[in-house]
Amino acid sequence: EPEVTQTPSHQVTQMGQEVILRCVPISNHLYFYWYRQILGQKVEFLVSFYNNEISEKSEIFDDQFSVERPDGSNFTLKIRSTKLEDSAMYFCASSDQGPEETQYFGPGTRLLVL
Amino acid sequence: DAKTTQPTSMDCAEGRAANLPCNHSTISGNEYVYWYRQIHSQGPQYIIHGLKNNETNEMASLIITEDRKSSTLILPHATLRDTAVYYCIVNFGNEKLTFGTGTRLTIIP
Numbered sequence: 669e670p671e672v673t674q675t676p677s678h679q680v681t682q683m684g685q686e687v688i689l690r691c692v693p694i695s696n697h698l699y700f701y702w703y704r705q706i707l708g709q710k711v712e713f714l715v716s717f718y719n720n721e722i723s724e725k726s727e728i729f730d731d732q733f734s735v736e737r738p739d740g741s742n743f744t745l746k747i748r749s750t751k752l753e754d755s756a757m758y759f760c761a762s763s764d765q766g767p768e769e770t771q772y773f774g775p776g777t778r779l780l781v782l
Numbered sequence: 783d784a785k786t787t788q789p790t791s792m793d794c795a796e797g798r799a800a801n802l803p804c805n806h807s808t809i810s811g812n813e814y815v816y817w818y819r820q821i822h823s824q825g826p827q828y829i830i831h832g833l834k835n836n837e838t839n840e841m842a843s844l845i846i847t848e849d850r851k852s853s854t855l856i857l858p859h860a861t862l863r864d865t866a867v868y869y870c871i872v873n874f875g876n877e878k879l880t881f882g883t884g885t886r887l888t889i890i891p
Contacts, residue, residue, distance in 0.1 A: 711881040773825035
């Protein structure tokens, strides 16, 4: 069964450093998403991406964040200068196009900013 | 904010059916009801979705009331591995998913 994969599973970084989180969506999907979950809190939407551009972003997704689909298979989230409060689980999701297309989530990357 | 209301927590005996309710009184005509679950801090796992008819798959059944203002997710024979947080989400198309706090379901041996 096709699945969304994410790398790395864990990432530890120093405050102010750049991190890139990687995702391989399900191969025929057209919509891509990033969500995050701070420990003990709700899953929060960050950004959606379609047709090589951002289709929607939340207020969390400020100038420190960027997304890219550098090739036909990867979808990345870059945090330019990490802050302590960026520590969270980051989940990638993908879906096909349509009125009832399900979003399928990856296992997540646990980011710890020290 | 999430457009659904769910109980904070529920317990269910192993082997029994777990019935998880959800209220979505402001659902619009083209929105679907989705159920996901999250085990520990793993990625949310899709369970089932429906528009107005009842649905069943290998994991669960979804019962949607005729007025579509509420629904119930049924896990027919709960196992310990079904212990998780269950989220009821209304959504249309490829819009962002808005997660609430969900229902923490604990399966009791």
